[in-house]
Amino acid sequence: MTKDAPAEKTRRSLGDRLAALKSAPPVLGLMLGLFSLIAALALAWVNEATRAPIAARTAEDLVASLEQVIPPALHENDPTADARVIEDAAEGPVRVYVATQGAAVSGLAFELVGYGYGGAIHVLMGMAPDGSILGVRVLSHTETPGLGDKIEAAKGDWIDGFAGRSLGDPAPEGWKVKRDGGIFDQFSGATITPRAVVATIYRGLEFFARNRAALTAPIPAKS
Incomplete structure (x- = not known):
């Protein structure tokens, strides 16, 4: 060793x-x-x-989306600054963005969620005080590319067909896709997705009708 x-x-x-x-x-x-x-x-x-x-990007996206469903020419205010929450028996609390001309409500927008083939579909609706639709946009979805994604404004004009419609135009039985006896087109190979969007928009019209007085009440003057 x-x-x-x-x-x-x-x-x-x-x-x-x-x-x-x-x-x-x-x-x-x-x-x-x-x-x-x-x-x-x-x-x-x-x-x-x-x-x-x-947070900043989310706010920018919201403003851009609101401009597509409430034409800027219809209001003088920032709808995101004049928002109110409506407690609805069917939909629960709904955040509503209110557009004004002077003290009068000139339009409003709110988001509802429907469920298609791939999951949740977030729908933003712009409404006129008379209950007619100013515009609709799909904010997000997980539907099949090339089929269900035709609900996007960037992929086609299908979503533009709701502008000017109201709870009575068409009658309740018309608020379905054509395959179900309604007036709205479905997509080849993708009926579930447009069916969900049509149903969600109809829910939005019913929401407006139930809460019309609160939705169109003037915005309180800021001190």
Whole structure:
């Protein structure tokens, strides 16, 4: 045995003890906890850093969507600043964006959710005070590309066919796709999607009719 053997033996013994320590359950638990803490702190930092830009982009998208269902020429105010929440027996709380000319309500918009083939379809409706539709846009959906996505204004003019319609135009039995006996076109290979949108828009007209007085009440003067 050389004179370096005891030192080598000591180093090996120390290495074995360190390896055993690293694999001990308490140490493994501590390492896992530390890793989880670092990951949580990183996620919290990213969430905080992106909160303001996401909020700003969401607000911009909302304004752009509202301009498509309430023509800017119809109002002098910012509808997002003059919003009200209507508690409805059927739909629950609905946030309504109100457009005004002077003190009078000149239009309003609200979002309802229907369910198509792929899931939720978020529909934004613009309404005139007389109960007629100013415009409709689909804000988001998960319908099949090339089939159900024809509900988007960017993919076709189908959604524009609701402008000017009202609860009595057509009569209630007409508020269906043609396959179900109504007046609205369905898409080849995708009937469920337009059926859901038509039904959602009809719900919106019923919502307006139930709450017309509250929806068209003048906006209180700002102090």
